[in-house]
Amino acid sequence: MKSALIAAALAGVAASSLSAQVGYDPQKSPFRDLDRRMELTVFTGTYRAKRDPARVAPESGPMMGFHYQWRASGPASLTATLSRVESDRRVLDPERDGTCGTSTEPNVDCKLVRVYRWPLYFADAGVAVDLTGARSFYHLVPDLKAGVGLASDFHTQPDVGEFAFGTRFAIKWGGGIRWVPSELFQVRADVTNYLYSIRYPESYYRPSDDDTQILAPTQKRSVWLNNAGLTIGLSYLFSR
Numbered sequence: 001m002k003s004a005l006i007a008a009a010l011a012g013v014a015a016s017s018l019s020a021q022v023g024y025d026p027q028k029s030p031f032r033d034l035d036r037r038m039e040l041t042v043f044t045g046t047y048r049a050k051r052d053p054a055r056v057a058p059e060s061g062p063m064m065g066f067h068y069q070w071r072a073s074g075p076a077s078l079t080a081t082l083s084r085v086e087s088d089r090r091v092l093d094p095e096r097d098g099t100c101g102t103s104t105e106p107n108v109d110c111k112l113v114r115v116y117r118w119p120l121y122f123a124d125a126g127v128a129v130d131l132t133g134a135r136s137f138y139h140l141v142p143d144l145k146a147g148v149g150l151a152s153d154f155h156t157q158p159d160v161g162e163f164a165f166g167t168r169f170a171i172k173w174g175g176g177i178r179w180v181p182s183e184l185f186q187v188r189a190d191v192t193n194y195l196y197s198i199r200y201p202e203s204y205y206r207p208s209d210d211d212t213q214i215l216a217p218t219q220k221r222s223v224w225l226n227n228a229g230l231t232i233g234l235s236y237l238f239s240r
Helices: 002-021
Strands: 031-033 038-048 061-073 076-085 088-092 112-117 120-130 135-137 140-152 167-179 185-199 222-238
Touching: 038 185, 061 120, 061 222, 076 140, 120 167, 140 185
Parallel strands: none
Antiparallel strands: 031 135, 038 061, 038 222, 061 076, 076 120, 088 112, 120 140, 135 140, 140 167, 167 185, 185 222
């Protein structure tokens, strides 16, 4: 009986020692639960536009906006974003005389009227997934996101060359990382790709009086463009 009691005591000590070595002390764990379910972010950064063959789409520029995110369940969140790009755009006149080069070495200033200030706006909704679940790891939360929305310059009429950007369907995807040092505030950095198409007017393919034209007949009329947004923002966290 005495031997059994000693063995039980030793087993209890061993189990206690083993449990102390497995896992983390909650106060020392690198993981922290994300208590707040919503965030509102003000962000700024740069928009890196891809140049289209005719170089008439809105170009690169500073970007700023607002981002809302609601953690709906576990690591999954619903998002909504509004943003503005301080962009420029080249306006071309197909009827102008000019040296347009060749299809392989075009003259980018061929038939250029002027470069205009041309703000570009985005509105989209989507989903985001936190790669660490509903918690941070050493106060960091990496995530992936995707969404759909609209890109618009709010111009309803085409320019002198009959080209119009207008309002276009846009797809976005990307990733980012959030630093959550407290329950109420966080800093986030994001890399986002914005994909949309433009369509050239027939006038870009029609020769002018000097027998020059903006685009070669082999150039497709519709072009899809991938454009990168690099932003950093400050978030207010709320709603448990």
